[in-house]
Amino acid sequence: MPKNKKKIGAYWASSCGGCDVALLGLHEKILDLLDFADIAFWPAATDFKYEDLKGYGKNELDLTFFNGGIRTTENEEIAELLREKSELLVAYGTCAHQGGIPGLANMSEEVDLFDTVYKGTPTSTNPENIFPQESTKKDGQTLNLPGLQERVRSLDRVVDVDYTVPGCPPPPDLTEDFLDLLVKGALPEKGSVVAGTKSVCDECSREWNRETIDELVRPQETEIDPDKCLLDQGIICMGPVTRSGCDGSCPEANMPCKGCFGPPPEVEDQGTEMLNSLASVLQLGEEGQALEQEKELLSDLPDPIGTFYTFSLSNSILGGKVSEGGENDRT
Amino acid sequence: MAIKPRIGVFICHCGENIAGTVDVSGLAEDIIGYDNVAFSTDYEYMCSDPGQNKIKEAIEEENLTGVVVAACSPSMHEETFRGAVEDVGLNRYQCEIANIREQCSWVHGEDGDKPTEKALKIIKGVVEKVKRNVSMEPVEREHADKCLVIGGGIAGIQAALDVAEAGNEVILVEKEPTIGGHMAQLSETFPTLDCSQCILTPKMVELNQHPNIELLAYSEVKEISGYVGNYSAQIERKPTYVDTDACNLCGDCEDVCPVEVTDEFNQGLDTRKAINIPFSQAIPSSYTLDTDACLGLNPLRCSECAEACDADAIDFDQSSEYVEEEFGAVIVATGYDLYPKEEMGEYGYGKYEDVVDGLQFERMLSATGPTGGVVRRPSDGKIPENVVFIQCSGSRDPENHNSYCSKICCMYTAKHAKLYKETVPDGNAYVFYIDIRAGGKDYEEFIQDVQEEDRVLYLKGKVSKLKRVDEKMRVWGLDEIAGERVEIDADLVVLAQSIVPSKGTDETSKKLNLNLGANGFFKEAHPKLRPVESLTGGVFFAGTGQGPKDIPDSVSQGSGAAAKAIDLLSKPTLSHDPQVVEIDEDLCSGCGLCVGQCPYDALEINSRGVAEVNEILCEGCGTCASGCPTNALSLRNLTDEQLTEMIHAHIGD
Numbered sequence: 001m002p003k004n005k006k007k008i009g010a011y012w013a014s015s016c017g018g019c020d021v022a023l024l025g026l027h028e029k030i031l032d033l034l035d036f037a038d039i040a041f042w043p044a045a046t047d048f049k050y051e052d053l054k055g056y057g058k059n060e061l062d063l064t065f066f067n068g069g070i071r072t073t074e075n076e077e078i079a080e081l082l083r084e085k086s087e088l089l090v091a092y093g094t095c096a097h098q099g100g101i102p103g104l105a106n107m108s109e110e111v112d113l114f115d116t117v118y119k120g121t122p123t124s125t126n127p128e129n130i131f132p133q134e135s136t137k138k139d140g141q142t143l144n145l146p147g148l149q150e151r152v153r154s155l156d157r158v159v160d161v162d163y164t165v166p167g168c169p170p171p172p173d174l175t176e177d178f179l180d181l182l183v184k185g186a187l188p189e190k191g192s193v194v195a196g197t198k199s200v201c202d203e204c205s206r207e208w209n210r211e212t213i214d215e216l217v218r219p220q221e222t223e224i225d226p227d228k229c230l231l232d233q234g235i236i237c238m239g240p241v242t243r244s245g246c247d248g249s250c251p252e253a254n255m256p257c258k259g260c261f262g263p264p265p266e267v268e269d270q271g272t273e274m275l276n277s278l279a280s281v282l283q284l285g286e287e288g289q290a291l292e293q294e295k296e297l298l299s300d301l302p303d304p305i306g307t308f309y310t311f312s313l314s315n316s317i318l319g320g321k322v323s324e325g326g327e328n329d330r331t
Numbered sequence: 332m333a334i335k336p337r338i339g340v341f342i343c344h345c346g347e348n349i350a351g352t353v354d355v356s357g358l359a360e361d362i363i364g365y366d367n368v369a370f371s372t373d374y375e376y377m378c379s380d381p382g383q384n385k386i387k388e389a390i391e392e393e394n395l396t397g398v399v400v401a402a403c404s405p406s407m408h409e410e411t412f413r414g415a416v417e418d419v420g421l422n423r424y425q426c427e428i429a430n431i432r433e434q435c436s437w438v439h440g441e442d443g444d445k446p447t448e449k450a451l452k453i454i455k456g457v458v459e460k461v462k463r464n465v466s467m468e469p470v471e472r473e474h475a476d477k478c479l480v481i482g483g484g485i486a487g488i489q490a491a492l493d494v495a496e497a498g499n500e501v502i503l504v505e506k507e508p509t510i511g512g513h514m515a516q517l518s519e520t521f522p523t524l525d526c527s528q529c530i531l532t533p534k535m536v537e538l539n540q541h542p543n544i545e546l547l548a549y550s551e552v553k554e555i556s557g558y559v560g561n562y563s564a565q566i567e568r569k570p571t572y573v574d575t576d577a578c579n580l581c582g583d584c585e586d587v588c589p590v591e592v593t594d595e596f597n598q599g600l601d602t603r604k605a606i607n608i609p610f611s612q613a614i615p616s617s618y619t620l621d622t623d624a625c626l627g628l629n630p631l632r633c634s635e636c637a638e639a640c641d642a643d644a645i646d647f648d649q650s651s652e653y654v655e656e657e658f659g660a661v662i663v664a665t666g667y668d669l670y671p672k673e674e675m676g677e678y679g680y681g682k683y684e685d686v687v688d689g690l691q692f693e694r695m696l697s698a699t700g701p702t703g704g705v706v707r708r709p710s711d712g713k714i715p716e717n718v719v720f721i722q723c724s725g726s727r728d729p730e731n732h733n734s735y736c737s738k739i740c741c742m743y744t745a746k747h748a749k750l751y752k753e754t755v756p757d758g759n760a761y762v763f764y765i766d767i768r769a770g771g772k773d774y775e776e777f778i779q780d781v782q783e784e785d786r787v788l789y790l791k792g793k794v795s796k797l798k799r800v801d802e803k804m805r806v807w808g809l810d811e812i813a814g815e816r817v818e819i820d821a822d823l824v825v826l827a828q829s830i831v832p833s834k835g836t837d838e839t840s841k842k843l844n845l846n847l848g849a850n851g852f853f854k855e856a857h858p859k860l861r862p863v864e865s866l867t868g869g870v871f872f873a874g875t876g877q878g879p880k881d882i883p884d885s886v887s888q889g890s891g892a893a894a895k896a897i898d899l900l901s902k903p904t905l906s907h908d909p910q911v912v913e914i915d916e917d918l919c920s921g922c923g924l925c926v927g928q929c930p931y932d933a934l935e936i937n938s939r940g941v942a943e944v945n946e947i948l949c950e951g952c953g954t955c956a957s958g959c960p961t962n963a964l965s966l967r968n969l970t971d972e973q974l975t976e977m978i979h980a981h982i983g984d
Contacts, residue, residue, distance in 0.1 A: 197917055197918060198917075198918060198919065198920040198961060199920040199922060199960060199961045200920070201921060201922035202920035202921060202922075202940070208922070208923050210923050210924065210926050210927030211927070212927070239922070240920070240922045240924060240960035240961070241960040241961070244920065264918065264920075264961040264962070265918065266915075266918055266961060266962035266963070266971075267960070267962055273960050274960070276957070276958055276960070277924050277958065277960045279958075280924055280927060280928045280954075280958045281924065281927060
């Protein structure tokens with residue numbers, strides 16, 4: 001056993017928790033990790049409190065896996081704290097990397113979100129209209145809850161991030177590879193996304209012909225040919241605009257890529273780039289009619305933002321819905 | 332560390348065109364403080380020699396690494412200024428135009444200081460571009476040396492002869508057993524009345540004997556692929572079952588052949604044998620066995636021709652041969668057909684024997700035709716006393732037939748009427764016409780001569796009805812000038828049938844990726860300025876495949892296409908603008924979206940699974956660069972970084 005064992009942390013911010021489970025998905029490999037490092041902070045798996053964290057010195061943690069986006073004031077506070085206490089801070093998983101699925105809430109204002117979550121869903125019963133408050137006084141006691149911020153942000157928009165391991169959740173292989181590089185001291189340049197540099201198409205074994213398509217279909221509406229390019233079959237597959245590194249696991253399993261690895265290195269906005277790609281394969285007629293036909297074709301898509309920005313809305317140029325007078329109102 | 336760019340900015344007054352609206356000397360002063368601008372000046376006409384000299388001097392004296400000329404559109408003088416900077420050793424791609432005329436002064440005449448402010452932004456944007464430009468040399472590529480001519484009518488013959496005469500090897504492919512095309516069927520040609528075969532056959536012979544020309548008759552281009560300068564074609568030589576060299580044209584085979592079928596060369600007015608030669612001066616000079624007509628070769632049902640042939644020229648074992656060749660240039664001269672009978676309900680065309688089309692009438696008038704040059708009507712062989720000619724049959728009729736004018740019919744109808752009157756002086760010739768279009772050299776005089784000297788009666792109006800009454804064709808029409816209905820009992824009716832692109836035009840267009848116009852004729856690159864070029868590099872048009880035209884026009888276009896082909900073939904290598912797309916293989920995932928986007932077929936995914944550009948074909952349009960989902964593709968000297976910085980300069984942040 002090495003003398004100076006490393007200290008490793010993990011944290012779960014605004015996300016589903018799947019990324020913490022993905023760390024456990026290393027199975028027996030996690031034992032190798034424990035030979036190399038001690039877990040010094042991992043609220044989901046071990047009993048650590050924020051006070052413990054605050055007690056560490058600057059950079060005392062050698063490395064922290066941070067999953068989840070920044071949604072609440074608590075998320076932001078802990079992100080800053082972990083940044084201070086960690087030598088290396090890793091954005092682990094799509095939410096930390098791109099804002100992730102919670103980022104789609106950027107299309108709604110707080111009042112609508114609360115209305116939906118605490119009242120509007122079929123399983124909610126809330127006749128007294130009780131909604132969470134940041135501060136509640138009861139029996140002379142004050143109870144404080146973290147505040148909701150106007151938008152979900154990815155980790156790197158709040159603090160400096162040293163490495164990113166993408167994916168929803170990151171595949172075990174990718175995490176293993178990252179840990180191998182860490183153990184060997186062979187990590188790439190800081191700021192790197194530790195995955196491929198190309199797109200999922202590079203890893204997909206399907207055959208394409210690039211003839212134009214005249215209709216868009218959803219996976220559940222058709223029998224998917226397992227050998228043909230999904231885009232050629234009229235199914236929106238985000239593969240062309242999604243960073244490689246997953247071995248094309250969704251298309252290989254006969255489902256379209258949803259884009260969880262985020263855009264390839266030279267692409268700023270995954271969704272517009274996908275629209276761009278789609279525009280070049282859609283069968284559009286003569287100039288003049290094209291716009292109408294495009295509208296008709298896209299009308300088959302029930303949720304364009306959810307389709308093109310499933311994971312990346314928060315980090316996109318669009319960022320989310322801009323409400324008048326709101327923080328993001330640029331007018 | 333790269334050398335810090337030193338950009339010179341040269342602002343043109345363009346007389347008052349720019350200076351009248353934009354404060355040009357103010358601009359020159361303002362821009363000098365801008366990042367990397369080492370020199371600026373303004374001058375009345377930058378494109379003039381003294382203007383260009385100012386640029387050259389400044390490059391040398393100020394050690395400029397880049398030049399921005401703020402002037403008119405780059406489509407005007409980009410070449411001028413790039414040539415100038417090249418003269419003093421600066422790479423031509425380090426010179427760019429900032430268009431402050433069309434995009435500024437001309438459109439903002441009344442806006443006070445604003446045009447000057449806008450011009451400054453335009454110049455700053457181009458400075459941002461130029462300082463990131465890389466120096467480039469033209470893309471050079473080898474090319475094949477041969478020229479392929481498809482079609483052996485007069486246009487193809489002329490093109491082949493011209494290209495060959497300039498020292499290039501030519502392969503001419505003709506699908507019929509002989510070259511000569513429709514011109515070989517004509518009797519005499521307007522307006523000079525030369526015997527068509529007398530002026531055509533010397534050219535056919537010359538072509539056949541030309542050391543640089545290989546003639547592949549009875550052949551077809553099966554496949555062709557490639558790009559400008561580098562086409563590879565597979566040509567099928569169909570078996571004629573006759574050894575061309577051995578055949579002595581004695582005709583014994585034809586005499587004994589028991590099968591008679593319709594003679595296409597005589598437009599169905601006559602019959603021919605299964606083994607035949609279209610006409611006696613046919614080139615190649617040999618018989619051809621038409622297997623569709625022959626009783627059968629496999630199994631052999633009849634071998635009378637072979638038995639009769641003393642020269643042992645007949646070989647039933649022949650089969651198709653395939654010729655594979657590389658070509659630098661292709662001339663498409665696939666010609667025309669007459670508008671088919673099946674499309675025409677009017678005028679009894681295809682229904683009454685005594686209603687014939689123009690080419691049939693040519694064969695009747697021809698001394699080598701089925702009637703030996705005597706006009707006899709098909710039904711009973713009588714010499715017709717009254718002949719009605721109907722112009723615009725199927726032409727200029729957008730509601731029912733072709734909307735276009737077939738261009739040659741006014742003239743050949745006049746010629747037909749004249750030749751008829753010469754052979755039957757007592758006969759009457761009537762011509763129904765919409766307008767007379769006689770816009771060629773000596774054409775109008777020819778029409779007048781036919782009307783006045785030959786006393787052919789021209790009736791302005793359409794034929795409304797035509798019906799067989801006893802042995803006559805009764806023609807009802809309108810004489811618009813006299814304002815009367817006309818009824819003529821004609822012995823023969825001749826239709827000036829519309830001309831349409833030949834049958835294989837559609838297929839040829841697909842094989843060579845050529846555009847067709849609305850009427851199905853080949854579409855030229857520019858209707859006025861590039862009339863013999865296609866939009867596919869290295870492919871040129873000659874003759875009626877591109878649109879209706881007469882013999883002189885077809886010959887001219889044949890020579891024009893040849894000149895273009897010679898121009899291409901005479902260069903040692905093909906040179907192409909290097910402002911093409913570049914591929915970052917580390918980013919390219921081989922998704923192939925660019926392959927489908929490229930309008931020039933310049934991209935493919937190579938064996939390493941990444942995109943590869945054919946720099947000769949790439950026109951630098953940038954479609955793929957903006958469409959690439961991983962931004963692996965970028966346009967040289969128009970990269971995302973350059974565009975972004977240009978935008979920043981324009982919006983001023």
